[in-house]
Amino acid sequence: MGLFDWIDDRTGYRKLLKSALYEHVPGGSRWRYIWGSTLSFAIVVQFITGVFLWMHYSPSAQSAWESVYYINEVMPGGWLLRGIHHYMAQLMVPLLVLHFMQVIIDGAYKAPREFNYWFGLGLLVLVLAISLTGYLLPWDQRGYWSTKVVTNLVGNVPVVGDAMQRTVVGDANYGHHTLTRFFALHAGVLPALLVLLIIAHIALFRKHGLTPKLPKKKRDGMFFPDQVLMDAVACCVVMIAVLVLVWHFKGAALGAPANPAEQYSAARPDWYFMFLFQFLKLKTFAPDGPFGENGLIVASLVIPGLVFGLLMLMPILGRWKIGHFFNVFTLFAGLAGFGYLTTVAFMKDAADPHYKAAVVQAQKDAARAMELAKKRDGIPTEGALALLRDDPLTQGPRLFKSQCASCHAWDGHNGLGEIIPDKDRSAPDLARFASREWLAGFLDPKQIETHKYFGGTRFVNPPPDDATKEKMAEIRKLLKPDVIPAAEPALLALATTPKPDQAKRDGWIATLTAASLPDNQDRITSLAGRLSAQAVAPKKSKMVRIILDDIPDYTAEQKDQLNKIIAALSAEAKLPLQKEIDAKDAAFIEEGRKLLSDVALDCTDCHQWRANEGGSGPTFEGYGSTEWLREFLKNPAHDNFYGKRNDRMPAFGEGSRLSARELDLLIHWMRGEE
Amino acid sequence: MTEPTTTEPGQPGDRREFLKSAACAVFGTACIIPPVVAGVTVLTAPIRELVPEGVKVKLSSLDALPPGPPRLFSVSVERTDAWTRHQRNAVGAVFLERTGERTVKALSASCPHLGGSIEYRPEQKDFYCGIHDSAFTAQGDVVQPSPAYRGLDTLEVEINAAGEIWVVFREFKAGIKEKIAVG
Numbered sequence: 001m002g003l004f005d006w007i008d009d010r011t012g013y014r015k016l017l018k019s020a021l022y023e024h025v026p027g028g029s030r031w032r033y034i035w036g037s038t039l040s041f042a043i044v045v046q047f048i049t050g051v052f053l054w055m056h057y058s059p060s061a062q063s064a065w066e067s068v069y070y071i072n073e074v075m076p077g078g079w080l081l082r083g084i085h086h087y088m089a090q091l092m093v094p095l096l097v098l099h100f101m102q103v104i105i106d107g108a109y110k111a112p113r114e115f116n117y118w119f120g121l122g123l124l125v126l127v128l129a130i131s132l133t134g135y136l137l138p139w140d141q142r143g144y145w146s147t148k149v150v151t152n153l154v155g156n157v158p159v160v161g162d163a164m165q166r167t168v169v170g171d172a173n174y175g176h177h178t179l180t181r182f183f184a185l186h187a188g189v190l191p192a193l194l195v196l197l198i199i200a201h202i203a204l205f206r207k208h209g210l211t212p213k214l215p216k217k218k219r220d221g222m223f224f225p226d227q228v229l230m231d232a233v234a235c236c237v238v239m240i241a242v243l244v245l246v247w248h249f250k251g252a253a254l255g256a257p258a259n260p261a262e263q264y265s266a267a268r269p270d271w272y273f274m275f276l277f278q279f280l281k282l283k284t285f286a287p288d289g290p291f292g293e294n295g296l297i298v299a300s301l302v303i304p305g306l307v308f309g310l311l312m313l314m315p316i317l318g319r320w321k322i323g324h325f326f327n328v329f330t331l332f333a334g335l336a337g338f339g340y341l342t343t344v345a346f347m348k349d350a351a352d353p354h355y356k357a358a359v360v361q362a363q364k365d366a367a368r369a370m371e372l373a374k375k376r377d378g379i380p381t382e383g384a385l386a387l388l389r390d391d392p393l394t395q396g397p398r399l400f401k402s403q404c405a406s407c408h409a410w411d412g413h414n415g416l417g418e419i420i421p422d423k424d425r426s427a428p429d430l431a432r433f434a435s436r437e438w439l440a441g442f443l444d445p446k447q448i449e450t451h452k453y454f455g456g457t458r459f460v461n462p463p464p465d466d467a468t469k470e471k472m473a474e475i476r477k478l479l480k481p482d483v484i485p486a487a488e489p490a491l492l493a494l495a496t497t498p499k500p501d502q503a504k505r506d507g508w509i510a511t512l513t514a515a516s517l518p519d520n521q522d523r524i525t526s527l528a529g530r531l532s533a534q535a536v537a538p539k540k541s542k543m544v545r546i547i548l549d550d551i552p553d554y555t556a557e558q559k560d561q562l563n564k565i566i567a568a569l570s571a572e573a574k575l576p577l578q579k580e581i582d583a584k585d586a587a588f589i590e591e592g593r594k595l596l597s598d599v600a601l602d603c604t605d606c607h608q609w610r611a612n613e614g615g616s617g618p619t620f621e622g623y624g625s626t627e628w629l630r631e632f633l634k635n636p637a638h639d640n641f642y643g644k645r646n647d648r649m650p651a652f653g654e655g656s657r658l659s660a661r662e663l664d665l666l667i668h669w670m671r672g673e674e
Numbered sequence: 675m676t677e678p679t680t681t682e683p684g685q686p687g688d689r690r691e692f693l694k695s696a697a698c699a700v701f702g703t704a705c706i707i708p709p710v711v712a713g714v715t716v717l718t719a720p721i722r723e724l725v726p727e728g729v730k731v732k733l734s735s736l737d738a739l740p741p742g743p744p745r746l747f748s749v750s751v752e753r754t755d756a757w758t759r760h761q762r763n764a765v766g767a768v769f770l771e772r773t774g775e776r777t778v779k780a781l782s783a784s785c786p787h788l789g790g791s792i793e794y795r796p797e798q799k800d801f802y803c804g805i806h807d808s809a810f811t812a813q814g815d816v817v818q819p820s821p822a823y824r825g826l827d828t829l830e831v832e833i834n835a836a837g838e839i840w841v842v843f844r845e846f847k848a849g850i851k852e853k854i855a856v857g
Binding site: 041044051055063066071076229232236238373376377378380381 | 691694697698701702706709710711712713714715716717719754756757758759
């Protein structure tokens with residue numbers, strides 16, 4: 001007796017294998033029968049990769065993202081392992097749909113296979129539940145905020161909603177127990193149920209046999225080897241597709257660490273749930289829609305429940321004469337709805353600049369968190385969020401957006417990439433502030449009046465004097481209130497343009513009379529004429545006048561002096577980006593310092609430098625340095641800066657708008673320091 | 675109903691059936707290779723890692739370690755445990771004994787039998803591991819009969835000009851006669 005005979009004698013494996021492989025296939029093997037096998041294969045792959053991932057994943061709020069980062073970025077082969085798990089999960093959805101279509105179209109749901117069909121529906125629900133619970137596990141911004149939406153929907157279930165939500169979340173808020181519970185569901189409870197249902201599904205499939213597609217094109221055959229070969233080739237194709245996706249996207253993406261304090265407006269479910277996401281957004285279900293305050297329940301519970309109920313009833317409906325036709329029609333209508341809502345959801349996102357900016361920012365944060373973890377040889381015990389919380393490159397732009405971007409811009413945007421229109425910029429662009437390039441642009445007559453520098457400020461566009469303002473107010477009273485903003489430029493032009501061109505003047509007056517309240521035209525014409533006759537052009541600031549009027553007339557020697565002074569002033573900032581050039585130009589810079597001390601070009605008439613006390617301009621001592629910026633931001637109205645002339649720059653000192661830590665983060669970012 | 679096609683051994687279709695069966699095996703195996711390879715690569719990563727160097731750590735000073743029985747010091751080092759960077763992470767313990775004016779002996783507190791924790795018994799003046807009753811003399815040699823194959827592992831000690839006692843902390847493979855560093 002050989003070894004295999006001995007084993008067979010005790011286990012009967014040959015009989016088992018034979019019954020597994022030599023199953024009767026009516027009409028012979030066909031490619032359309034591969035979907036059940038490819039799905040089973042996908043589940044096996046998920047089990048294999050899932051178990052290996054399980055060995056390295058740590059479900060807690062301080063270690064989930066961190067352990068996934070470690071798998072993805074540090075462990076050899078980890079990116080491939082997680083990539084296969086992720087993209088196989090993505091492919092399982094179309095495989096499920098194809099299998100479902102085959103079952104419906106071929107009528108495989110009909111008697112006596114009702115239970116098998118219902119088990120299949122159960123498997124569908126389980127696979128989607130496993131996907132949903134897996135989405136949270138990396139504990140990144142996308143998974144965190146998307147899943148929060150789902151658990152809030154659970155909380156809206158009538159009567160038991162709150163209890164269910166607490167049970168799933170493990171607490172009132174998301175935390176360790178949310179992850180341990182989701183992980184246990186994802187890797188333990190749901191897969192165990194899945195295995196039980198698969199066993200029942202396959203056992204019933206074997207009991208009733210395959211539902212052949214009629215008419216049969218070939219003679220009847222056996223499952224092995226013809227159908228098995230087709231299934232194996234199909235499984236290889238599925239695996240190749242997964243590997244191509246993994247290769248193309250360089251593994252599965254990991255977002256920025258979940259931050260409960262930072263709402264993530266680009267939170268979206270995985271693509272196969274996007275139709276539901278879009279469905280919930282339909283106006284029909286808004287509070288002012290036909291369902292009133294029940295809209296959310298109807299959209300998230302009642303309608304999906306009815307659809308699922310309809311799917312459950314398909315074997316019963318299929319008994320009627322037109323039942324099968326109805327089922328096939330329902331299938332395609334459902335798929336069309338799924339396709340339509342999914343497409344609409346993606347198209348809306350593609351056209352939404354806020355969504356796109358949030359996605360880009362999240363990608364930046366994710367890349368930065370990983371970069372910091374690598375640079376610092378690990379993540380602090382508080383978790384990856386601490387890396388970003390103390391990082392100037394991450395926090396600086398956010399602080400700039402919230403504190404500075406209502407007046408300033410940063411390379412034309414608000415720090416986080418959203419462009420600020422010129423009309424909303426009333427202070428200089430601060431990107432690379434105090435660098436040579438920035439100062440040279442500032443002192444350039446062609447640039448000073450642009451919005452990069454003083455274009456939006458009152459230094460270039462000073463307001464009219466008080467007497468003129470009063471006269472303008474008198475005219476405003478005679479205008480229709482709703483058109484005053486439109487008429488304002490004409491009014492301002494009249495008040496601030498001495499001896500204007502006659503045609504222009506008449507045009508401005510015509511604009512005002514057109515905006516007049518009834519019967520005020522004559523009075524407006526008279527007042528506007530007087531205003532124009534007394535018009536005074538307000539004076540631009542002294543600095544702007546020097547740049548516009550004096551600098552263009554500088555001699556070659558003065559221009560050389562100006563360049564040296566720019567280099568010297570910029571060197572005061574000690575900017576990291578100029579470290580090398582400042583070291584290289586040490587002699588040139590020293591000459592600039594000496595020129596400032598020698599009162600060259602009259603800079604120190606207004607600006608303090610060494611022994612020269614200066615005047616009303618900001619001090620040049622340490623200009624743009626960390627300390628200078630800190631003191632300036634704490635109190636711009638200090639005598640060293642704008643003094644009493646400061647009329648709009650708020651103080652950001654401790655106890656006011658920013659903490660000392662936030663102030664430092666902002667300053668370090670502005671200076672390009674890590 | 676048509677009869678299923680079957681091929682008996684030795685018939686003309688035999689070779690064709692064999693090729694089909696072989697193709698099933700090839701494709702069936704090929705499709706499962708990527709997840710298994712990826713998983714095994716990740717799982718066995720620790721095997722491919724180099725044995726790390728010992729960590730030099732300051733444990734005490736000559737002033738604080740007068741002559742007398744050995745004293746136990748816990749060893750905490752800056753360390754990255756997978757993804758977490760620890761500033762002070764407890765990694766083990768060391769016995770230090772002052773043996774001369776500027777000489778100190780350092781013994782690992784990890785049992786060379788199977789890694790249990792060693793204690794010093796002042797009454798018996800010996801070292802003892804309660805897990806499998808391994809005992810060692812005050813010098814660290816095995817007291818027979820003992821399950822341990824070697825004596826306690828000595829560690830490299832450096833004393834600088836300021837009298838600080840630095841020890842190169844290492845771990846050694848347990849259960850064998852040779853002293854082989856593993857971490």
